[in-house]
Amino acid sequence: MNLILLFESDFTSSNIAVIADRRYQHISQIQKPEIGETLKVGLLNGHMGTGQVLAIDESSIKFQVILNSQPPAPLPCTLLLALPRPKMLKRVLQTVSAMGVKQLYLINSYRVDKSYWSSPVLEKQINEHLLLGLEQAGDTVMPEVHLRKRFKPFVEDELPDIARNSRAIVAHPYLAKPCPTAENTLTTLAIGPEGGFIPYEIEKLNEAGFESAHIGERILRVETAVPALLSRLFPI
Amino acid sequence: MNLILLFESDFTSSNIAVIADRRYQHISQIQKPEIGETLKVGLLNGHMGTGQVLAIDESSIKFQVILNSQPPAPLPCTLLLALPRPKMLKRVLQTVSAMGVKQLYLINSYRVDKSYWSSPVLEKQINEHLLLGLEQAGDTVMPEVHLRKRFKPFVEDELPDIARNSRAIVAHPYLAKPCPTAENTLTTLAIGPEGGFIPYEIEKLNEAGFESAHIGERILRVETAVPALLSRLFPI
Incomplete structure (x- = not known):
């Protein structure tokens, strides 16, 4: 997982996302980020950017999200x-x-x-x-x-x-x-x-x-x- | 299996090969050749050519083998x-x-x-x-x-x-x-x-x-x- 793909439904406000499913499992077991660390995120069918870890517990992770870059160009x-x-x-x-x-x-x-x-x-x-x-x-x-x-x-x-x-x-x-x-x-x-x-x-x-x-x-x-x-x- | 790969040990004479293992299973179940039909064969680390089916029974298949062409060029x-x-x-x-x-x-x-x-x-x-x-x-x-x-x-x-x-x-x-x-x-x-x-x-x-x-x-x-x-x- 080189990019954490976020859905509109993950957002609790315009720039805060909380995930608690397969993606949470992967992040907490493989990437093991600390509070304050930033990971690469993207919004499904939208921009990419960074998610700074605000909180992580035994069932979910909360990010502050900045979406500021384009996804790679598609193949024609x-x-x-x-x-x-x-x-x-x-x-x-x-x-x-x-x-x-x-x-x-x-x-x-x-x-x-x-x-x-x-x-x-x-x-x-x-x-x-x-x-x-x-x-x-x-x-x-x-x-x-x-x-x-x-x-x-x-x-x-x-x-x-x-x-x-x-x-x-x-x-x-x-x-x-x-x-x-x-x-x-x-x-x-x-x-x-x-x-x-x-x-x-x-x-x-x-x-x-x-x-x-x-x-x-x-x-x-x-x-x-x-x-x-x-x-x-x-x-x- | 686009090529039947033969080993030296399959040959019972210089141009007759008999196989009775995984390759036989595949040929008899998938390719289902008739007597007289020819299939593409190759000798491991050797030439490629054709194998004409001489006999096929419940456990083995016998080919008359002609090896007359080079394998594809290797990638350098x-x-x-x-x-x-x-x-x-x-x-x-x-x-x-x-x-x-x-x-x-x-x-x-x-x-x-x-x-x-x-x-x-x-x-x-x-x-x-x-x-x-x-x-x-x-x-x-x-x-x-x-x-x-x-x-x-x-x-x-x-x-x-x-x-x-x-x-x-x-x-x-x-x-x-x-x-x-x-x-x-x-x-x-x-x-x-x-x-x-x-x-x-x-x-x-x-x-x-x-x-x-x-x-x-x-x-x-x-x-x-x-x-x-x-x-x-x-x-x-």
Whole structure:
């Protein structure tokens, strides 16, 4: 937890916040601050700054909060991801959030197991893992996650508008060009499931304006491909 | 498993291999090949090629093997990694192996918990996770892993020789330049623990010729930083 993320509901007055949940546990057990010490804090979807410890007891911690700096710039990237299996989804949500992606579409694909769509992670834990990513990276802006359970209508009817005026890339190891170089430009990136998109899906994505690109002959797991591709496509 | 990795001991003659272990379970349950079908195989630390299924029963599968192609080129990278906690170590070993790093030093650092050095992962499971990475990526060449439990003697006595004639970089988010661009050049990359190297350690690494570099203001978990940095530092 490199940033303590505060919610509006934590504030007891305009600049005093009290927390008593998972965040309190972490701070009191790991960071162990003294009275008067300042920690890095941020307001969800707002500014970042410092929290000076005014009081800490066995169940809560009270901060005087100054919010005076901007969160890191978001990546200019909309990410389309074939829904990964639940265990991997957790980690991918944290990574996506930590790396600054703000628009995530979890989409269906032929090789996505149907059961993944009824996973409890998807139903209840998306925000929890996105928050962990923000706390890790030091960011306050919550990504938006969109679920699209049907591939064809999504790609035909919705995707052309989403990808309009952006560099549209589908990561695909076969019949593809090398991944384009880092550029701070609006990008829509599609990443397939384990085993890849099937040829029909690649065809539909190509029709929607997506160019196939690879990052080498090695086949990476989705959770490795996501940071590798984002790091390749965007400069610092 | 995008590649079935074979060992010398699997061969019953020069071009016939029989397997009956975890790999057999995976092939028979997931890939379900028919007699006559060919699968991608590779010999550990040797060539890659195809295995044609000659027979498959309830406990083993027999291949006729042709080994006629080179594994992917290795990354020209020696990676120094402050020993991560065991659960993360498993995933990092797979990632490092999948991305083509062939020399990995797991080193101590002030912020490495002493208990990590006696983890069963470190004692017994390193090769298992490296193999999973090779099978995932489609590579045959096993990385070499070196354990260095003492930071100072390693950095003072051994590291200058390891890093000689290479681009030596320590990933560090503070007082650092942006990460250099992708270049297919011999590189020694050091990545700290969660919380980073302490100033003394950075100083020692700088003395050993390492330049501090960052990949943005976001703080990434080690398992995310590894693919992000490798993807940033090396072209396809």
